[in-house]
Amino acid sequence: MSGAAQRPGRVVAHYGRSALVEDEAGALSLCTWRRRAGPVYCGDRVRWRPTAPGQGVIEAVEPRRNLLSRADARGRLHPTAANVDRVVVVVAPRPEPGGLTIDRYLVAAAQAGAEPLILVNKWDLVEAAGAADAWAERLAPYRRAGFPVLTASAHTGRGVDALRRALAAGTAILVGQSGVGKSSLVKALLPDLSVRIGALSQASGQGRHTTTTTTLYHLPEGGDLIDSPGVREFGLGPLEPRAVQAGFPEIRAEAAGCRFADCTHTVEPGCAVRAAAEAGRVPRVRYEAYRRLLAQVAGRN
Numbered sequence: 001m002s003g004a005a006q007r008p009g010r011v012v013a014h015y016g017r018s019a020l021v022e023d024e025a026g027a028l029s030l031c032t033w034r035r036r037a038g039p040v041y042c043g044d045r046v047r048w049r050p051t052a053p054g055q056g057v058i059e060a061v062e063p064r065r066n067l068l069s070r071a072d073a074r075g076r077l078h079p080t081a082a083n084v085d086r087v088v089v090v091v092a093p094r095p096e097p098g099g100l101t102i103d104r105y106l107v108a109a110a111q112a113g114a115e116p117l118i119l120v121n122k123w124d125l126v127e128a129a130g131a132a133d134a135w136a137e138r139l140a141p142y143r144r145a146g147f148p149v150l151t152a153s154a155h156t157g158r159g160v161d162a163l164r165r166a167l168a169a170g171t172a173i174l175v176g177q178s179g180v181g182k183s184s185l186v187k188a189l190l191p192d193l194s195v196r197i198g199a200l201s202q203a204s205g206q207g208r209h210t211t212t213t214t215t216l217y218h219l220p221e222g223g224d225l226i227d228s229p230g231v232r233e234f235g236l237g238p239l240e241p242r243a244v245q246a247g248f249p250e251i252r253a254e255a256a257g258c259r260f261a262d263c264t265h266t267v268e269p270g271c272a273v274r275a276a277a278e279a280g281r282v283p284r285v286r287y288e289a290y291r292r293l294l295a296q297v298a299g300r301n
Contacts, residue, residue, distance in 0.1 A: 004049050004050045005049070006047045006048065006049050006059055007023060007047070007048060007049070007050075008023070008024060008045065008046070008047060008062075009021040009022055009024075009029075009045075009046050009048050010022050010043070010044070010045055010046070010216070011040050011043060011044040011046060011082075011216075012028070012042065012200075012215065012216040013042060013200055013204065013213055013214070013216070014040070014041060014213065014214055015204060015213065017032060018030055018032050018204075019033070019040050020200060020203055021046060021048050021056065021058065028054070028199065028200070028203035029048070029050065029054050029056045029203070030054060030055055030204055030205060031048055031057055031058050032057055032058070033058035033059075034057060034058065036060075037058050037059055037060050037061055038058070038061075039079075040058055040061055041067065041079050041080070041081055041082045041214075042080075042214040042215065042216055042226055042228075043081045043082040043083045043171060043173075043216060043226060044061050044064065044082045044083065045061070045062035045083065046059075046060065046062060047059050047060040047062070054203060064083055065082075065084075065113070066082065066112040067079050068080045068081050068082075068112045068114065068173065068175075069108070069237065070108070070234050070236075071236055072235060073235065075235070075237055075238065080173070080175075080214060080228050081173050081214055081216075081226045081228060083171060084112060084114045084171055084172070084173050085115060085169075085170030085172065086114055086115045086116070086117055086166075086167070086170060086171070086172040086173070087105065087108070087109035087114045087115070087117070087172070087173055087175060088117045088119050088163075088167075088173065088174050088175065089102055089105040089106065089117065089118050089175060089176060090119050090121050090174055090176035090180045090181070090182050090185065091119070091120055091176060091177070091180060092120065092121045092122040092176075092179070092180040092181055093122055093125050093126050093129065093131065094122065094125060094179065095177055095178075095179045095180065097177065099289070099292075100289055100292060100293060101177065102118060102142065103247060103248075103286075103289045103290075104235070104236055104293065105175055105176075106118075106142075106147065106247040106248075107236060107243070107244055107247030107248075107293065108234070108236060108247075109247070110243075110247045111239070111243060111246060111247075116147055117147075117148050117166060117172075118142055118147055118148065118149045118150070119150045119152060119185075120139070120149070120150070120151045120152070121152055121153065121180055121181040121182075121184075121185060122153060122154075122180075122181055123151040123152060123153045124153040124155055124156050124158065135151075140283075141283040141285055144250070145249050145250045145286065146249055146250075148166070150162055150163055150166065152185070154181050154184035154185045154188045155184070157188065160185075160188045160189065163185070164189055164219070164221055167189070167219060167223045168219070168221050168222045168223045169222060169223050170223055170224070171216070171223070171224040171225075171226065172223065172224070172225055173225075173228055174186070174225065174226070174227050174228060175228055175234070176230060177234075179230065180230065182227060182228075183227070186217070186225065186227045189219060189225060190217055190219070190220070196217060200215065213229070214226060214227070214228045214229065236293070236297050237297075238297060239297040241262075241294055243297075244290065244293050244297060245265075245290070248286060248289075248290050250281075250282050250286060251265060251273050251282060251286070251290055254272050254273045254275075254276040254281065254282060255272065255273055256272070257272030258270060258273065259271070264294065265287075265290070265291075266291060266294065273287070274287075
């Protein structure tokens, strides 16, 4: 098949130096990639050439709309997925999300130009603990800023239909800490998940498909879903203040009134954002989260 013509495909799983590519008919091929083409990531649109039954080589990566990345403890960026339309930030009462967990993901989504969605999973545990009001108060600043918020329980099925409707178009990625139940949500959204995993394992030759692999699935009602491995803590790479502000629409709205165009909203005189935080127009918890994130990423510039 060395003379086979190039054809379009999409990367649906990534394994180090190889990737599973799905063609227009839905067939899977395990591909390596040319040095000039790589690296490739889950969600990439590619041009590839078959080299043997079920095998091929990626010749080129089509221009990406975006590339969602996270930073490790040293500030090094690790791309997660490409061409994402929606970032679903999954949190849960166990493990308890850190103070800036949601905010970091919202900034990353804004940087990628993707729509954010906050999803609280394991809502049955929230209700069992009598903590629904506390969580509502915790989520109120995000709702006030315009971020969509859903609650669900993969265990009971509560809220899964609403999530399914929210994901019915475009490509969404589930992100969050290890243990928040992303895999359980994927199983709830995909009744035939075991069949799909079996097909991926057979096509990849890996023998098994693990939660450490970023994988793209087609949802029955429409839309595509990327399931990414959980992380202990999601980090942001080097960012300028304006990039951090992108994840805080309520701060951006007030910033137009600042005396200086390059105001960081921390110490400058005539800062409309600080005044809005003091007056309550910007929730204090969100303003403090912005300041803390700004201080963290400033150390990586």
